[in-house]
Amino acid sequence: MDFNFNLKDKKFWLKVIAAILLIPFVLNMTLFQFTTRFTYQGGDWLSFWGSYLGGFSSGIIALIVALATIREDRKKYSYDLVIKQLPVMVRIKMELEKIINNIDRATRVKKDNEELPLFSEDYEFLYMADVELIDKEKWDSLDKIQDIDLQVKLLELRQFYETFSDSLRYDMVANKNNLDWKKRDLNLKRKQAVTIMSPVEEHSLMAEIAELGREIDYYRQIREQCFKELEEGYSDKIEQLLKELLSAMNEIKQEKKNFEEG
Numbered sequence: 001m002d003f004n005f006n007l008k009d010k011k012f013w014l015k016v017i018a019a020i021l022l023i024p025f026v027l028n029m030t031l032f033q034f035t036t037r038f039t040y041q042g043g044d045w046l047s048f049w050g051s052y053l054g055g056f057s058s059g060i061i062a063l064i065v066a067l068a069t070i071r072e073d074r075k076k077y078s079y080d081l082v083i084k085q086l087p088v089m090v091r092i093k094m095e096l097e098k099i100i101n102n103i104d105r106a107t108r109v110k111k112d113n114e115e116l117p118l119f120s121e122d123y124e125f126l127y128m129a130d131v132e133l134i135d136k137e138k139w140d141s142l143d144k145i146q147d148i149d150l151q152v153k154l155l156e157l158r159q160f161y162e163t164f165s166d167s168l169r170y171d172m173v174a175n176k177n178n179l180d181w182k183k184r185d186l187n188l189k190r191k192q193a194v195t196i197m198s199p200v201e202e203h204s205l206m207a208e209i210a211e212l213g214r215e216i217d218y219y220r221q222i223r224e225q226c227f228k229e230l231e232e233g234y235s236d237k238i239e240q241l242l243k244e245l246l247s248a249m250n251e252i253k254q255e256k257k258n259f260e261e262g
């Protein structure tokens with residue numbers, strides 16, 4: 001049922017008045033069957049008319065008040081849904097600012113590594129950047145944001161940064177040294193005539209070397225891909241996303257102000 005009526009609409013009030021005036025005559029013709037139509041005997045008609053107007057007008061007023069209350073309740077409910085976004089957006093804003101700062105930090109670490117005197121492309125990603133991780137609690141209520149497009153962009157950024165930050169915090173240098181040590185150890189044991197490795201021991205050591213090598217390659221590829229995306233424009237998109245979030249927050253603050261003043 002549609003409760004969105006306009007109390008200032010003249011047509012609405014004309015219909016109400018017409019209904020009030022016509023219904024008694026319809027009732028008179030169909031129910032009461034007076035001896036002389038459109039007249040009354042012994043004051044019965046005037047008594048009915050007075051009772052009718054009083055009861056009907058009270059009912060109309062009660063109906064209008066009820067409908068107006070329902071409409072205001074709906075408006076308040078919609079307002080509450082909008083306002084509940086604000087605390088979520090404040091927390092996400094803090095996360096976006098943290099992400100931007102940590103991406104800048106990682107970019108500087110990468111640049112400093114490339115400027116080392118003995119830099120080689122083979123060791124391009126052999127460093128660790130101590131960046132901050134996502135604060136998952138601040139993202140728990142992301143679904144309260146009503147702008148679906150904004151919500152999707154934030155989810156994509158969260159996934160990107162979680163993967164990127166994990167790769168940056170991975171100690172590539174220590175694990176690369178560990179891999180090299182395991183390879184040397186395997187070669188030495190194979191060459192030594194005194195120490196004979198069992199097939200099980202050799203297989204186990206080779207499996208460790210292969211697993212560690214795959215792990216290093218995985219995180220190296222993640223870093224390479226993420227930096228490539230940032231250089232190709234994703235860094236600017238993150239900045240723009242922060243601006244979109246701030247704009248949405250300002251709109252909600254203005255709506256809150258208008259609601260409280262209105």
